[in-house]
Each structure stands twice: as C-alpha cells, then as structure tokens.
Amino acid sequence: MKIYLSKEFFDSTKQLLRKMRATCLLILVFASSLFAVDAESQVAKVNIAFNSVTISKVIDAIEGQTDYLFVYDKNVIDLNRKVSVKAENQSVAEVLSGIFGNTNVIYAMEGTNIMLMPKSEAQQQGKKVTGKVTDSTGGSLPGVSVVVKGTTIGVITDNNGIFSLANISENATLQFSFVGMKTKEVVVGSKNAINVVLEEETIGLDEVVAIGYGTKIKRDVTGSITAVKSKDIQNFKASSVDALLQGQGSGIQVSQSNGTPGAPVRVMIRGTHSIYADAEPLWVVDGIPISNPVNGVAGGLRGTAGQNPLATINPSDIESIEVLKDAAATSIYGSRGSNGVILVTTKGGKKGQGYVTFDASFGVTDFTRNANDIGFTNGTEWLDLVDKGRSNYGLATIKTDKDLNNLISQKTTGQVFSVDRISNTNWFDEITRKGAYKEYNLSISRGYDKGTIFSSINYRDEKGVLLGNDFKRLTGRINADFEPIENLKTGVKINIGYSDNNQVMNAGVPSGNDVLAAGGFNMALTGSLPIFPKWWDESKGTYFMPASGYNVSASNNTNNFRFQLETYRAIGGIYLDYTLPWIKGLSVRSEWSADVSSDIRNFMVKKLLRPKNTSYGEYQPRMQRNLNYNVYANYNRTFNEVHNVSATLGTESQLFSTRDIIVFGENFPEENRQFGNQDAARIPSGGFGGERYIRSYFARVNYRFNDRYIISGSIRRDGVSIFTPENRWSTFASGSLGWIFSEEKFMKSLDFVALFNDMVESLKIGIATNYFFVIQVG
Known part of the structure; x- marks a missing residue:
C-alpha cells in the first residue's frame, strides 16, 4: 500500500482539513501510536530477488513481507526507475541503501513508516558518517535507531551493528536509541566514523523511587525501602498486583489464602505488628490510598474464599512498586502506615515515544500431589481398615444396613444406605479438574512535547482446579499527563474494573441458619467416604443423599446452587502541580482521588441440598466510598554545591463509608435462580x-x-473520627541518619568497593501505631 502526498491533494482539501483540525488532533493521539517502533520492527528482514523491475514493485514486495508503510510524493520520487535487487534475509535498511545509495533520494524510518524524500542542497553538501553500535560487553547491537536529531533522517543498524548515513552536516547531532537501552547523543563534528556503546537502563542507587508525597534518589533514602520495577516482574504472570511481590525483597511475606481463582493474597511486611489489629499494609496506587480488607470481599461465607480487592487492577499496568518497611519510611503516613506502606505507580507515556503492545498468555494449573500420591483409600481398602480397627477394640465389623446408615447424619427421605449399595467412589475425580487460564492485554502509549497518554485493556478468564470455581476480569485504564502552560502540570489517572467470581461451597454437613449441605473439598478429604455412591438412580439423575453434605458431587454441582460475587470498581484521581518560578526549587501539588466499589453477592441453593426441602437464597449489594484530598509543597535546592535541602509540607483528608443491604429469601422458584417471586419469604x-x-x-x-x-x-x-474528641489526635514522628561511605576517599582506594557501586549505612528511629484495632475490638 502506498500513500501519495501531492500539492493538488492538499489544495483540494484545505478547507476541510481546517474544519476537522480539532478532531484530527484527538484521533492522532491514538492513531500515531500505531507507528511506533518496537524491538522486532527494527530488525525486520526481507527476501527479494528481482531483475530490472520498477522501484514501485520493490516497494510492494517490502510492504508485503513487513509491517512497513511507504510515504512519498509521487510527483517528486521516480518510481518507474528500474533496478535489480537480490536480498536474502537482509534488513530493509540494507535493501533501501542499495536502491537509493547513488541517487537524489533519501529515506527515513519513523516507526513503521518509511518516508522517501529528495535531497536538499544542504544535505548534498554534507559528508558520509559510518560507525558501529555495541553494548557494554562489546556485543553488536542490531536494530538500533540512528537519527539526525531534529529531523526525520535516520537508519537502523544491521545485524553487525553497523550504520551508514550520507550527506550529514558537521553541526548535526546523531541520536542512538534502542529498547531497554539509554538513549545517547553524539555531535558529528569532524568525525567520519562514530562508534557508540549503549548502556542498559540500570536500576541502582541513582534511581528515583517513590517515598510518599514525592520522590527521591534512592541513595538519599535513609528509610528501608524495597523497589520493584516493571522489568523485574514483566515475566511473572500474576493474577493480582499483590502477588507480584512474591520473592521480591527481604521482610516481605506473601501468601495465597488458597488456590481459588481471585482469592485474597496476604501481604505482611516484617511480620505481625499487633495482636488485635490486622497486619495488612496501606496500599497507595498512584497517590490514591485504596481499600484492601484483609479477608477480601465477602470472604468466608459457607467456606468460600472471598475475593481479592486488588483483583480489579491489571498487573501489566504496573511501572513500579515501592515497599516502605520501617518507621523512618512509613511515619509520613501516620497511623495508616504502621504495618508498612506499598506505593504502586502505574505506567504512563514517555515523551517522544509511542507503541502499541498486545500480548496473550495461556496456562494450566494442577495439584502438586493428587489423591493417589497422598494415599487415600478406595472403598474396599476403607472397609478393611475400619473392620480391623473395630475388631482391635472388640467391636463387630460393619455388615448390616443399620451400621451403614449410622454413618450418615442427615438422610434423604426414601433413601437407605444398604450393603448392596456399597461403592468405590473417587470423590476427588468427581469435583476436580485441571485448571486453566487465558489472559489478553492491549496497551497503547504515546508521548508528545506537552503531554503523554497511556491506556490499556485487560481480560482474564481463569478456571480453578475445583469444578465450579471460575473467575473473569475486565479492566480498563487511562493515564494522561499534560503541561498546558509553562510550570503547570496536570493529569488524570483512572482505572475501571469488573470481575465475576463464581465459587463452590466448602462448609460440610448441613448447619447454620440456612441449614444446607455445603459439601466441598474439605468434605472430600475427611467426610465423603469412598463407599458412598454418587447416584441413587443414575438413569433419573437422582443423587444419593444430596442433603447430607457427604455427596460432594451434588453439593458442588453449580446447577444445584449459585454463589456469585460481582465487583465493579473505579479508582481515579486528578492532580495539579505548579512550580513557582519566583522561588527556585519550590512546587505545590494537589490531588483529588476516589476509590468507589460496588460488590453484589448472589447466593441460591435448590431444595435438594436442604433437609427442609425448600429453596433458599440471599442477595447482598455493598457499596464502599473512599474519598481522599491532599495539598502539599515540595522544596529541593542545593546551595554552594555541597548543601542539599529538600522538604515537604502538607495536609490530607479522607472519608471512608460503606452501605449494605441484605435480603434473605426462601421457597422461591428454582428455575429463576434469583429473587422476585411474591410468594417467597423475604x-x-x-x-x-x-x-x-x-x-x-x-x-x-x-x-x-x-x-x-x-x-x-x-x-x-x-485526627481520626472514631475516637472520642479528647483522644482523637495523635502524633507520629521519625528521624534517621545516613552515610554513603562508598563516596569516602579511603573507600574509593579499595578495589572491592566498586563491586557494590553505592553503599549506604543508616541509623533510624521512629514511632508507629495503628488505629484500626479500635474498629475491630470496640
């Protein structure tokens, strides 16, 4: 496909383009990201063999084998000139250099666009510059973008890291860039050969980390902080953000409550801090303190696992996670930071860069040990062991129908467990399966001189190892940052998520107010004997003792019950950041944010699972609001090159509230699987x-x-409203000293110090407490 740019085209559409200018600007925000360069497009190869054909035909062949799109003015570029080409697994740049090397045409690669242009006089008076690009180990770097800064003139390096640019002015600056490497600029000057070494984007003590209400160079941090960057977790396909912290730092304990998809993940920082209060740290996402109940949403109901409140945040959106672990680091968050603070920063666009990324991942899950590995008995083995045990105590062996019926507490009317019904049932095979998940993630990023935009969409569908445990998630994110005028920055960050979590019960025999047979995996482990049959009459689909709780096939069949938790969650905020031009180093920032969630729990059980022989259901919607506002000033300035002072001063307010409604119903039409029948008791x-x-x-x-x-x-x-006025206010403070002793002259003379780059020793003292236990104990 070709795009023709001609004078006649622009003349005929000038008025229309003016009218559509505003619309085009919005479209370009997203469309321009489609022309971004990634690591694969930079090293695209072609196989072409032509003898005396037009340039137009060569262009068609390149477009057919790559993602490149050619842009040129057909009135200026001679496409009918005939050339001969023989390229075997050569880069596109090498092919184009052969075609246009001795002509009045130059080419420039911009993302997946290749622009063909005539040489100007200034360009024709330039010189040829060649060179090689390598990494820090000396290895060649193919696919590096080499661009004349401020222009669209450029090439990419070949397989050996070699590049060549013709007609380059001595005043030009070459810009070398590659994914995962630091961009480097070199002035051409009198040099005809320029060899460049690109360094990797390293994470060291000169890296900037989030510390709460600002950032700081890591070497200047005296508190205990673990920083986790996106490159550390990009290959870890976790289902939630908190699971990403597993094994990422000392003092961070991450444990899954169970293997149910979407189940809560427990994160503790340096152990348990209170015998009364929970040990969950404060989570702050893009400056927004969010709600994260320790047991998840609707946890523990009839043995279900609840849901991880962080499950509606896409892990692929994470740019960095900073874990503040000691009082010196967390005291800036006061009473909310006593268990540690986890600062999550999501991705944003980068100026001058753009990309579109789509990835899909698939996986399977299974038990590390199945029932046979553990050594569970079959029906025959179980009877033999029980008979031996009874005989050792002088008791008679199990032989009669009465003996067998005594094994079941809640019986189904009309059914008797007799000797002739003794079976050999593997209950684990009845309720387990190989789990699987599939996940799709699309992200678009674009940067401009006055702003950046990042957006993403994520979908995850996960099926657990227990039949009936299914979890689906759909999330969307938009992060936008703008600089509308000098010294003023503003932006918005919005995450919207939906999850649909279906779980099976795990509560055993009938009990509680609802009196239903919950069955579950634990019942298969301890109560569902292998001698119990699954069916009373398989031809009619009649279960054996379904209301007993021992028939886990009946209890775990989702046609007989429904436990569904739907979550709608929106986390968003806007900010304004103004740098005061009349006071060097001073800026003021204000943030408004909200975390609003709606959790809807639906529960229904058919009458066959209840000894009362009536259907039962519950409907419980819950809404949570978490509103936060702050304004603070940051000051950072260096005096006489040796004295650096940084300070933060601010105020913050938060409102948190919940609203619950719960409706119980009984004896409603089972085919509806919901409330609505006027005859049902509510x-x-x-x-x-x-x-x-x-x-x-x-x-x-x-x-x-x-x-x-x-x-x-x-x-x-x-100041916290849950206390009485005289006890409402409390103060939290910390202090610390730091010494970067690797900067000392006597340390620099030691060779081994270079192995550690920067070494910081610190002494810290701080006070932290937790007000949440008041909510829990009265």
Missing part, C-alpha cells in the same frame, strides 16, 4: 457501617552534605 435489612474521617498534617525534611552525609526527619499528626 427478610430485608441494611444500613451504613464503617464510616470514618481522617484529617492529617505532615512534614518531612532531608539534608544532605557533600553528597554523603544525610539527616532525615518526618512528622505527621492524625
């Missing part, structure tokens, strides 16, 4: 709960002398 209840307000004032000061000696301190005063 008991509604509801109300508000967990409402609290927090007002805070905070400050932090950091002083660094001679780039090696550091003093830091922070203080926060929290």
Whole structure:
C-alpha cells in the first residue's frame, strides 16, 4: 500500500482539513501510536530477488513481507526507475541503501513508516558518517535507531551493528536509541566514523523511587525501602498486583489464602505488628490510598474464599512498586502506615515515544500431589481398615444396613444406605479438574512535547482446579499527563474494573441458619467416604443423599446452587502541580482521588441440598466510598554545591463509608435462580457501617552534605473520627541518619568497593501505631 502526498491533494482539501483540525488532533493521539517502533520492527528482514523491475514493485514486495508503510510524493520520487535487487534475509535498511545509495533520494524510518524524500542542497553538501553500535560487553547491537536529531533522517543498524548515513552536516547531532537501552547523543563534528556503546537502563542507587508525597534518589533514602520495577516482574504472570511481590525483597511475606481463582493474597511486611489489629499494609496506587480488607470481599461465607480487592487492577499496568518497611519510611503516613506502606505507580507515556503492545498468555494449573500420591483409600481398602480397627477394640465389623446408615447424619427421605449399595467412589475425580487460564492485554502509549497518554485493556478468564470455581476480569485504564502552560502540570489517572467470581461451597454437613449441605473439598478429604455412591438412580439423575453434605458431587454441582460475587470498581484521581518560578526549587501539588466499589453477592441453593426441602437464597449489594484530598509543597535546592535541602509540607483528608443491604429469601422458584417471586419469604435489612474521617498534617525534611552525609526527619499528626474528641489526635514522628561511605576517599582506594557501586549505612528511629484495632475490638 502506498500513500501519495501531492500539492493538488492538499489544495483540494484545505478547507476541510481546517474544519476537522480539532478532531484530527484527538484521533492522532491514538492513531500515531500505531507507528511506533518496537524491538522486532527494527530488525525486520526481507527476501527479494528481482531483475530490472520498477522501484514501485520493490516497494510492494517490502510492504508485503513487513509491517512497513511507504510515504512519498509521487510527483517528486521516480518510481518507474528500474533496478535489480537480490536480498536474502537482509534488513530493509540494507535493501533501501542499495536502491537509493547513488541517487537524489533519501529515506527515513519513523516507526513503521518509511518516508522517501529528495535531497536538499544542504544535505548534498554534507559528508558520509559510518560507525558501529555495541553494548557494554562489546556485543553488536542490531536494530538500533540512528537519527539526525531534529529531523526525520535516520537508519537502523544491521545485524553487525553497523550504520551508514550520507550527506550529514558537521553541526548535526546523531541520536542512538534502542529498547531497554539509554538513549545517547553524539555531535558529528569532524568525525567520519562514530562508534557508540549503549548502556542498559540500570536500576541502582541513582534511581528515583517513590517515598510518599514525592520522590527521591534512592541513595538519599535513609528509610528501608524495597523497589520493584516493571522489568523485574514483566515475566511473572500474576493474577493480582499483590502477588507480584512474591520473592521480591527481604521482610516481605506473601501468601495465597488458597488456590481459588481471585482469592485474597496476604501481604505482611516484617511480620505481625499487633495482636488485635490486622497486619495488612496501606496500599497507595498512584497517590490514591485504596481499600484492601484483609479477608477480601465477602470472604468466608459457607467456606468460600472471598475475593481479592486488588483483583480489579491489571498487573501489566504496573511501572513500579515501592515497599516502605520501617518507621523512618512509613511515619509520613501516620497511623495508616504502621504495618508498612506499598506505593504502586502505574505506567504512563514517555515523551517522544509511542507503541502499541498486545500480548496473550495461556496456562494450566494442577495439584502438586493428587489423591493417589497422598494415599487415600478406595472403598474396599476403607472397609478393611475400619473392620480391623473395630475388631482391635472388640467391636463387630460393619455388615448390616443399620451400621451403614449410622454413618450418615442427615438422610434423604426414601433413601437407605444398604450393603448392596456399597461403592468405590473417587470423590476427588468427581469435583476436580485441571485448571486453566487465558489472559489478553492491549496497551497503547504515546508521548508528545506537552503531554503523554497511556491506556490499556485487560481480560482474564481463569478456571480453578475445583469444578465450579471460575473467575473473569475486565479492566480498563487511562493515564494522561499534560503541561498546558509553562510550570503547570496536570493529569488524570483512572482505572475501571469488573470481575465475576463464581465459587463452590466448602462448609460440610448441613448447619447454620440456612441449614444446607455445603459439601466441598474439605468434605472430600475427611467426610465423603469412598463407599458412598454418587447416584441413587443414575438413569433419573437422582443423587444419593444430596442433603447430607457427604455427596460432594451434588453439593458442588453449580446447577444445584449459585454463589456469585460481582465487583465493579473505579479508582481515579486528578492532580495539579505548579512550580513557582519566583522561588527556585519550590512546587505545590494537589490531588483529588476516589476509590468507589460496588460488590453484589448472589447466593441460591435448590431444595435438594436442604433437609427442609425448600429453596433458599440471599442477595447482598455493598457499596464502599473512599474519598481522599491532599495539598502539599515540595522544596529541593542545593546551595554552594555541597548543601542539599529538600522538604515537604502538607495536609490530607479522607472519608471512608460503606452501605449494605441484605435480603434473605426462601421457597422461591428454582428455575429463576434469583429473587422476585411474591410468594417467597423475604427478610430485608441494611444500613451504613464503617464510616470514618481522617484529617492529617505532615512534614518531612532531608539534608544532605557533600553528597554523603544525610539527616532525615518526618512528622505527621492524625485526627481520626472514631475516637472520642479528647483522644482523637495523635502524633507520629521519625528521624534517621545516613552515610554513603562508598563516596569516602579511603573507600574509593579499595578495589572491592566498586563491586557494590553505592553503599549506604543508616541509623533510624521512629514511632508507629495503628488505629484500626479500635474498629475491630470496640
């Protein structure tokens, strides 16, 4: 496909283009990202063999074998000139250099576009520049983009890392860029050969990390922080954000509550901090403190696992995670940070760059040990063992129908467990399967001089190892940052997620107010004997003792019950950041954010699973609001090249509330699998709960002398509405000292110090407490 650009075209559409200017700008935000360069397109190869054909035919062949699209003015570029080409597994750049090398035509690669242009006089008076690009180990780097800065003139390096540019001015600057490498610029000057070494994007102590209400160079951080970057977790296909922290740092304990898809993940930082309160850290996503109940959403109901409240955030959107572990690092968050703080930063666009990424992943899950590996008995083995045990105690062996019926507490009317019905049932085969998941992720990023945009869509469908455990998630994200005027930055970050979590029960024999047979995997382990049959009459589909709880096939059949948890969650915020031009180093930032979720729990069980022989159901919607507002100032300035002072001063307010409604119903039409029948008994209840307000004032000061000696301190005063007025306010403070002793002259003379790059020793003291236990114990 060719795109023709001609004077006549623009003349005939000039008025239309003017009218559509605003629309085109919006479309270009997304469309231009389609022309971004990734690592694969930079090294595209072609196989072409032509003898005396037009350039137009060569272009068609290149477009047919690659993702490249040619752009040119057909009135200026001679496409009818005939050439001969023989290229076997050669890069597109090599082919084009052979075609246009001695002509008045140059080419430029911009993303997946190749532009053909005539040489200007200035270009024709330039010189040829060649060179080689390698990595830090000396290895050749193919596919590196070499561009004349400020123009669209450029090439990519071949398989040996070689590049060649013709007609380059001595005043030009060459820009070398490659995915995963630091961009490097070199002034051409008098050089005809330029060899470049590109360095990897390293994560070291000069890296900037989030510390709460700002960022700091890692070497200046005296508190204990573990930083996890996207490259550390990009190959870890976790189902939730918290699972990404597994094995990523010392003092971070991550454990899955169970293997149910979407189940909560327990994260503890440096162990348990209270015998009364929970040990969950504070999660802050893009500056937004979010709700994260320790047991998940609707956890524990009839043995279900609940749902991970972080499951509606796409792990592929994560740019970095900083874990604040000690009081020196967390005290800036006051009472909410006593269990540690986890700062999550999501991806954003980067200026001058754009890309579209789509990835799909598939996987399977299974038990590490199945029933045979553990050594569960079959029906015959179980009877033999029981008979031996009874005989050892002088008891008679199990022989009669009465003996067998005594093994079942809740019996189904009309059914008797007799000797002739003794079976050899493997209950694990009845309720388990090989689990599987599939996940699709699409992300689009684009950067401009005055802003960046990142957006993504994620879909995950996971089936657990237990029949009936199914989890689906759909999320969407938009992160946009703009600089509308000088010194002012603004942006918005929005994440919208939906999840559909269906689970099977795991609560055993009939009990509780609803009195139903919940069965479950635990019952298969301990109560469902292999001598029990699955069917009373298989030809009619009649289960054996379905209301007993021992028939886990009946209890785990999703046609007989429904436990569904739907979650709708929106996490979003906007910010304004203004750098004061009249006070060097001072900026003011304000953030408004909200975390709003709606959880809808549907539960229904048919009468065959209840000794009362009536259907039963529950409907419980819950809405949670978490609103947060803050404004703070950051100051950072260096005096006389040796004294660096940074400070933060601000205030923050938070509102949290929940609203619940629950409706119980009995004896409703089972085919509807929901409420709505006027004859069904309904008991509604509801109300508000967990409402609290927090007002805070905070400050932090950091002083660094001679780039090696550091003093830091922070203080926060929290007021929490759940306390009585005289006990409502409390103060949290910390202080620390740091010494970057690898910067000392006596250390630089030691060869082994170079192995550690920057070495920081710190002494810290701080106070942290937790107000959440008041909510739990009264």
